[in-house]
Amino acid sequence: MKKTNKGFSLVELIIVIAIMAILAGALAPALIKYINKSRGSAAISNAQQIASAIQTALSNESIYDSVSNDVALCKYSGTWEAAIKNEVTKTLGSKSTHKAKKDFHGSSVNGEYYVAIGLADNKVEVYAGGSDAGHMVYPTIGPNWVD
Numbered sequence: 001m002k003k004t005n006k007g008f009s010l011v012e013l014i015i016v017i018a019i020m021a022i023l024a025g026a027l028a029p030a031l032i033k034y035i036n037k038s039r040g041s042a043a044i045s046n047a048q049q050i051a052s053a054i055q056t057a058l059s060n061e062s063i064y065d066s067v068s069n070d071v072a073l074c075k076y077s078g079t080w081e082a083a084i085k086n087e088v089t090k091t092l093g094s095k096s097t098h099k100a101k102k103d104f105h106g107s108s109v110n111g112e113y114y115v116a117i118g119l120a121d122n123k124v125e126v127y128a129g130g131s132d133a134g135h136m137v138y139p140t141i142g143p144n145w146v147d
Contacts, residue, residue, distance in 0.1 A: 001088075003023040004133040006135045007146055009126075011036065017138055034110055036104075037104065040103060040104050040145060041139055043109075043128045043129065043137065043143065043145075044145060045130065046113070046128075047113055047126040047137040047138050048126070048128055048137070048138050049092055050088065050092065050113060050115065050138075051115075051124045051125075051126045051139070051144045053085060053088040053091035053092050054088055054115065054117060054124050055089070055122075055124055056091060056109040057083070057091070057114075057121075058084070058086050058117070058122070058124075059086035060087065062083075063083045064119070065121070066083045066085070066116070067084065067119060071084075071115070071116065072116065073114055073115070073116040073125075073127070074095075074114065074115060074116075075113070075115075076114055084117070101146055103129060103135070103144040104144065104145055105144055106144065107144060108127025109128065109130060109135070109144075110129055110130065111129060112128075112129065113126060113128055114127040114128075114131045114135075115128070116137060123139075124138070124139075125138065125139065127142075128145070129144075130144070
């Protein structure tokens with residue numbers, strides 16, 4: 001009895017590899033877009049948590065009194081009212097940066113949060129990746145973070 005155990009020919013293997021390369025090439029851009037979008041969503045979520053923690057800190061009377069006036073736009077990781085920063089750090093841990101390299105429109109962002117606190121109107125604004133209105137993520141989401 002003769003065994004006819006034929007394997008794959010070289011041409012068949014090359015065709016399969018070519019098909020896999022075409023599929024990978026077609027799916028890679030969609031995967032990269034999905035990853036950037038999820039990083040942007042994480043940045044928005046972190047900014048909303050920072051704003052919530054700041055508002056919680058300001059509800060503490062001693063912390064509110066220690067803040068002499070409105071806090072101008074400043075980096076969240078920078079130097080500003082130590083009482084608020086300590087309270088926010090207790091609440092959130094050390095979430096001062098995010099991993100988003102680009103916003104939803106493909107512009108590069110620096111990965112830092114910026115905060116503005118208005119004591120007179122009890123307003124907190126948080127920006128992610130830039131300090132302009134386009135990068136606002138709390139209380140409204142700016143055009144750079146809208147898909």
